[in-house]
Amino acid sequence: MELPVLNEKPASQGGCSAGSCGSTDDQLNHLSDEIKAKVQNHPCYSEDAHHYFARMHVAVAPACNIQCHYCNRKYDCANESRPGVVSELLTPDQAVKKTMAVAANIPQMTVLGIAGPGDPLANPERTFETFRRLSKEAPDIKLCVSTNGLSLPESVEELAKHNIDHVTITINCVDPEIGAKIYPWIFWENRRIKGKKAAKILIEQQQKGLEMLVAKGILVKVNSVMIPGVNDKHLAEVSRIVKAKGAFLHNVMPLIAEAEHGTFYGVMGQRGPTGAELQALQDDCSGDMNMMRHCRQCRADAVGMLGEDRGDEFTMDKIELMDIDYEAAMEKRKVIHQAIEAEMNSKRAQKSEFAEQIAQEPKLTTRPVLMAVATSGQGVINVHFGHAKEFLIYEASPDGVRFISHRKADLYCGGDSTCGDGESVLQTTIRSLEGCEAVLCSKVGFEPWEMLENAGIMPNGEHAMEPIEEAVMSVYKEMAKNGKLDEIILHNRATA
Amino acid sequence: MSLKIIETCVNCFACEPLCPSKAIYEAKPHFLIDSKKCTECEGDFAVPQCATICPIEGAILDALGVALNPPGSLTGIPPEKMAEAMAELQAH
Incomplete structure (x- = not known):
């Protein structure tokens, strides 16, 4: 699958194509109608949509099958906002209740993701039970999942069955030498495997999973954590490879590493990238593919618009007291979604009109x-x-x-x-x-x-x-x- | 002969489905191992499965009370480095 090149640096010779000149965030213009329809109200896939639509994560997946040097499995703090952190672990049944409560109360919530706090596919029963029930009981909610990729190949069939059309794989490297500096161990075939051997298996599984998802027509976003001095020089190559294999969007995120998080990188003093370094790398990769720049690196139990967390309003004790009529909520949601889409479309039209206007003016x-x-x-x-x-x-x-x-x-x-x-x-x-x-x-x-x-x-x-x-x-x-x-x-x- | 889960367990569920003897069960405040059922995976696996997936150093002990995953063995953080970082944080 050949990908269009999006969100590139504007060409230096000027002369912009289509209506995207005024703002490169209108990425959807370049995509096939099919992909457009899938992402246009997905805040994590469309920069445009994240101004209007909300998402939520349900923390049903505590187990993990690998260790990453930027993660600490002991961490659980209400004030900390980063992946892998949650306040309350949910059973699939609680997750379904919570999702429906949020959907009824925040009608602009369009997307339910399972993102941890461990690896969703290392908790197949809990993850798939949640998806199975939601696709039946709340059919107007898009389902997506993120994974480290180790168990991805064996899960692709099941993912396709539940109509999950967005999958995010975290791929930090395609070179086991580099991988060994990011992943101290993986659990594989009943053994704990360390070092380069572990990284090699993980990389193979990630790439195989990516190919299998693309073959099934499932949209794949690739997340990469930028770790200065470890994989920063390597991520442009990762970007090229995942693009060639059919990933639709690449999201390069900065490493979060503080000593108080107790992670390997935090304690060992590994620094995260500066804003300038991150932007330079994103620009470097964007020559090859559609880059995501609006990621907020959400918690595994985040609720609300990107960048906001309304999780406190939806703790299980509060949800138990809510009386949700989902049929009625769905009607209301439909009306609201239509209104938002109409507003988005009119804003888009306004934007391209504005871009055309700029194109006609003498160039600065x-x-x-x-x-x-x-x-x-x-x-x-x-x-x-x-x-x-x-x-x-x-x-x-x-x-x-x-x-x-x-x-x-x-x-x-x-x-x-x-x-x-x-x-x-x-x-x-x-x-x-x-x-x-x-x-x-x-x-x-x-x-x-x-x-x-x-x-x-x-x-x-x-x-x-x-x-x-x-x-x-x-x-x-x-x-x-x-x-x-x-x-x-x-x-x-x-x-x- | 039985392994034991202690209070540093973070309740991540990873070990529970792996146990060939169904000796691990969810409990408050943390998962426990039924010592009557635990075989330390002998006859089923080369290594005890719970301790092989457990991400928390020191959370699973053998029959002698020795941690199967001693400090530094899983995170790669040298224990003295961890102690140093924690002492510095407390000083603030």
């Missing part, structure tokens, strides 16, 4: 600029600077506007209890915007305004409720007009 020759945007979804600028939990980073250039990444912000305006040390948190937030030259929010307070300016980041509250790409382009043009893009930048580099 200015340098690219990174801008941060505060949004809670719907593709518009609609969050106050102090309330932003994260910022989306966009690059504006003469070729248009493209989505680059997201950055977490510490909430400095979190109410009385945190106001005491609010200023230092504000400083941290501003530091997280390093490299950006402007920040677009619905509003910016006086104090952060001054601090942002001092940090060389232009605060901007003039584009509240406007579509992101249009607002970013308008600020970019204004900067160009004011000669700001001819200056030598002293403290900022245009990287994310």
Whole structure:
């Protein structure tokens, strides 16, 4: 299967094809109708969709058959947000109840994933029982699963049976030498196998599983964890290989490693990549394939829009008290999904119109600029600077506007209890915007305004409720007009 | 002759389906091994299955009370390095 090349760096000679120039996040334009239909409301597969639709993970799969150096199986913390972490393990029956409760209460939830906290396919009974029941009892929910791939080949038949059309495989390497530095052991044929031999088996199983899924017509996303000094130079090759085998999307994620997590990498002081390193690698890989840049590395029990977690509202004790009429909920969901899709389509049309308009204007020759945007979804600028939990980073250039990444912000305006040390948190937030030259929010307070300016980041509250790409382009043009893009930048580099 | 699961078990379920003698059972606060049923996998496997998939160092002991997966054997983290990191965290 030949893949279209998406979300590439805009070609330097200009001249953009189709309606995607204004924003490369509109990846769906390039795909076959069949794939389009499958991903258009999937927040983890479509950058566009993640502004509108929510997802949830049910933690039914505690067992794992491998050890990764970035994972610690003892970890279970409500305040920590990363894969492999959960607060409450569910039985398949509880998972079905929880899914239906969330679907009824968060109608924009379209996707149910099983992602751990171990490996879903190392818990086949619990995982497939959950899928079996949900495909019957909640047929309007898309089902997906993520796996390390070790047990994938033997599970493909069963996956196809339950109508699971999205599978994510975490593939960190295709070279056992490198694999031995990432995976200390695997459990294989009743033995614990270590070192290169283990990595070789895992890699073979992952690649075989990938081929089998593609042969079945199941959409495959490949996740890779970028580990500086271990596999960073190797991931472009991984990207080429998985693309050639038919993976549809590649998601390169930064390593999360803190000593307090108690992981091998955390304790041994292995660092994660900087934003600039991650972006450079994503750009490197994007020459070969569709890159995902909006991944939030969710917990295995996350609930809500990407980047938010409403798991607290849906603990089992709260769910037991809810009375869910799923038939009625499905009716309501259908209406809401149609409305959201109509809104998405009109926004898409607006975006391509905007892109065409840009293409017709005389082309600027200015340098690219990174801008941060505060949004809670719907593709518009609609969050106050102090309330932003994260910022989306966009690059504006003469070729248009493209989505680059997201950055977490510490909430400095979190109410009385945190106001005491609010200023230092504000400083941290501003530091997280390093490299950006402007920040677009619905509003910016006086104090952060001054601090942002001092940090060389232009605060901007003039584009509240406007579509992101249009607002970013308008600020970019204004900067160009004011000669700001001819200056030598002293403290900022245009990287994310 | 029986293996034993101790309180560091994280209840991950990995061992339970592997036991050829069905000696492992879910319990609170953690999984347990029925010592009357456990054979340490003799006659079925070359190595005890529960200890072979268990991801937690020190969670499974042999009949003499010795950890089948001693510190550092699974994570690759040298125990002194782990102690150092934990001491540093507590100091903060």
